[in-house]
Amino acid sequence: MSFFSPKASGSFSADMDSAQPDFENNLAQFEAEFNKFVAETDPNFDFNLLRYKVNPFANEIPAPISEVMHPNRKAELPQNITLSGPKTVNSSIFAERVILEGDIQVKGNIYGLKGVLIGPNCRIEGSVVSGGSLQIDNGSRVEGTIVGEEVIISGKVQVEGPAISRGDFAVQGTLEAQDLVAVRNISLLGNENDYVKLEASTLFAQTGEIEVKVPVKLGHSSREADLDAQRFYLTRATDGTFRLARAPSPYHDGVRPAQGTIITNLSDAELEKLLAEFTALER
């Protein structure tokens, strides 16, 4: 399959200087500039010496390999890949934007420089990494990690590796993943049948908040998290220590102002309080 499949969108670059770009053996400008400079520098120069004969056999471009899902030429760099199923892709996909319209199986990784959209009922046998937004629709399944700037999950999606967002993470439906981490806010929304199930014992918004409207099941036992008891605000000191609290901490002395949020079944506040009491008792 060629990159320029019938479905490939995008246009030829309009900002080219000429029809024949530099790397297509078009060095006339270079030669002219040099000859001009020679004439200016040394009028007596024998210009017969500067007649270069082009080797006609040196310019052959190797024939493209079939089914290449990444840009091979400069002209192809800013182009998107849009695929519609049912279809099976046996290689990794790399493009500015990757759009899988549905019912596509990819046996490799997907990377979209500016965004990835995975439609319904797709199956990705690798990781999905997006430099921009990442959206996965109902019925899709990713066997590796998903990473995106903004991650949106709609419908029921299964991820076998960790799901990481460098910005917000929004779930509208059901998500099953190994772990879920977002640098900013996490919102888990859906109807009464939806849930979020994580293999990890924690759900972590590094500097944001977690909004939960669906059940969250954590750990191997898939126990539903008690959001009243097991959702904490994390305040960190500069020396690496941290404190878990039920409410956002109003203190900022020696503590990073950015507060993360964590839902975990590793601990709860009562236990922390108990431990604090023990510490006080020992003193």
Next chain:
Amino acid sequence: MTTSSQTQPDPENSSDDILEISYESLSDTVAPVKVSNGILATSSNPIQGMVVAEGEETEDAQAAGAPQFYRGVMDGSNAFPDDHYLDAAVLHYEYDRRRRGWWETRRWFIYTLTVLTPLFLLVGLVGLLIKAGIAGLILVGGAVCLVLLLLVLAYSWWTLPRVMSFGRVYRRFVTVPLDRGGVVWNDPVKAVPDFPALRDNFFALYRDSDDLGSKIQPNDDEETDRKKRTLNDLNSLIAPLKNSSVNQSSTPYLEASHAIALDKLWLQPLNTHELAAASSRTVPAQPLPGQAHKLEQLAHEVEDYSGLDELQSNVEPGWNGQQPSTIHNQIAGKVTQNLAMVAGELGRWQERAEREKAFNTGLLAHYDEAVSAVKQGYSVVETALEAEIRPAVQRLEAETAFYRSQVQRYYVGQTEVIENNRDGALAKLEQEHHDLDGNQEERLDEQRLLQAELKGLNEQRFRLDNSTNSRFEGLKTQLSELTDRTYNLPPTPHFRSDLASTPMTGDSEETLRLLAQLRADTRLATSAVNNALNRYARLRFEPLDELGRLRQQIAAGTKWQATAWLGNLINFRQSGQLLALAGEVGDSVGVYLDSINEFERLNNLWCGLESSIRELGLTTYNNQLAEAQRYLEGLEQALASLHSSLTMAPHSPEMARPSTFQNLYDLAAGLQRELDELGGLAGSIARTQERLSELDAELSQLAGMLEENTSETEMVRQEAANRLADVQRKQMSLLAKLDELKTARLQKIRAHIITHNQAREAELARLETGSNALQELGDVAGKILQKHLRQSQKLLDESNALRKGLEETIASIVKDFERGTQSDRCLRTTSEVFVPAWYFQLAERPVWRKKIIGFASCYSGIHLSAPPVNSVWRFALTNRPATFYQLEEDTALETLIQADNMEYPAGEVEIPGDTPDWLVNNSWISPWLVKLHRVKR
């Protein structure tokens, strides 16, 4: 249980009453009570009549009474009416022991010297009497021995031991009778542990830990709840223990084997005063009030506990070496088991933490996989893009290389041309330079040659000049000598009439004849002069004048001007005439000179004649005389005339010699020749100088040409260098421009790849934030779990430590109690017993240096033996004891009361002064010992 109760006091009575009786009984006979072999005696009756009896009623009565106080008494001490006598006996006994030790080491010196001194003296005296030779020596030996004896005695006295302090102290012990099994001895110095609290804590530990272990079952509850409960349980377990400090100090129970030593003492009940006296002398100080009661309670608690133990285990309790399955051991085992279950739970937490950590590491690995997939995607794209531009880059590279080589070739050719031109010009110039150099060399050689020649010529001219000058001067001198008169003629004589005063003769004849002769001679002389005048007048002086003219001409000018006249001089032909002239003149001069002499003679003669005539008076002859005078005056005139003629004419006697002329010729000829030569030389010099100036001109011209050649060479070089630099600059500029254009072109070709790479770097950096988030998540989770684990482990460790401490403390109390129990001994009530000890402090000098020795001793008996004859010799000369009794020292008692560590008062000897006298009077000790002790004090 056995009881000696012969005179058991009524329990209703106060202890004072009992003691009162005892005290009274002490005055006449000692009535102590001995507790030994299960005998309890409280009587004040004579000691040997104790009756053993059993009776519950007595026990009950005794138990109801207050605790009693006893004092340990030595066996045999009832022989003394007062304690002080016993103290004195003890003191003297110990003092005598020390004295004998002191005496043992010194007595043989004293014995020997004591024997030798009189022996030597006696033998010496006998020797003196029989006038033996060595008597004096022996006497001296005797004297030396005497002196030595005195010195040894003084030293021995000085080193005799001295008692510094002595006294009696008491050590207090408490006996507690048990409900069963006998009695236990306590040391009230040691604090009483809170046994009930310890036991309660131990049971609580058992109870709580039993609760703790049973509920923990894995996976039956949520993990957090389990953790919470576990921690809570652990905390409630140790909470009561934390406040009650576990007393690790040793128990107050004395071991039964140690307490057996007390059986050797008799017990004497004490009244209030005695109790006060004994208490004041007790070390260590007073125990806390009520401690006896506390000890009693403790003993009964432990007794009960041991009984429970016995019931539980059905094993004989005690300290027989076998580890019984005591109740505290059982409980401790159960608690350990329960705590081990907690430890297992903590192990599961640890496992969970490890699992969580591994899971988080796995997450990170997943993420890293995704990141590496992205990297791989980027690298694939980059490879494709690189492949796309490769032909263009290759062509650019090839073209650039071609241009570079062409430019280099062109400029290398240019450079070669310039260099060839330069080299040709330079070779030509060099050839010219070489030729000019040769010419210049040649000219310089010639110049040097000519200069040397000129120098020689100048020297020659100088020499010739000098020679001609000298010759010229010589010529002039000779000429002047030849032409000028160079000698003086004597002046013309004048007639004088006063020359001879003496008369010539007295004879007139003679006078006449002489007159005649005078006249004749005068005429002759006059005629000779006249002849000479005539000849001289005929002489021709022209040649001489000519010569003189020549001289004047020569002398007037320089030598060069004289050359014209030198020929005349050389060709002078009248030298013969000159010679003749000279002969004539010489003759005339000869005549003149002869005539002068003749005139002188004639004048003298005239004067003689005149005087003779005057004498003779021959006046006649006066005429003749006058005539003769006239003749003489005529001669005088002729002479004057000749003289003037000779003087007037220039002439020289040298002219008479031909060699003079010859010399003159030679000089003139030489001068002329040399002047000719000089003239020729001057010509040569002038020619040489002319040639030299020509050569100078040529050389300066050559030097100018050489300079021109050099500057031209330099110019050619400079010009070539400039042109080469120009070519180089152009080449460099072209190549630099080529590189610049190539770089720019390459950048233009690769621009999209560079942008792509930058995007990759930025993307990877952004992906790093995701990695950080994951790491922090793992960190947080790990820290939460670690915190729980750490805290729980701490609690568990603390529980274990507390359990261990409790167990050990209880076990040690029980064990000591069991060791301290004596089943076959019984005291009815809890009692305090004062055990006596005597302390000594002595100053001794074993050899020389002083040593202070302090110790305490315990004694269990004193027995009087048969006294020997009281002899000072026995005391002074033997080493036998001076005390006539035996004290039984008891090391077991000393160990019990810890006499080694006891701190007793010091500084005085607590014995009244007269007590030793009583001992002497009753034959207890030798009076000499008392005297010695007193004197030494």
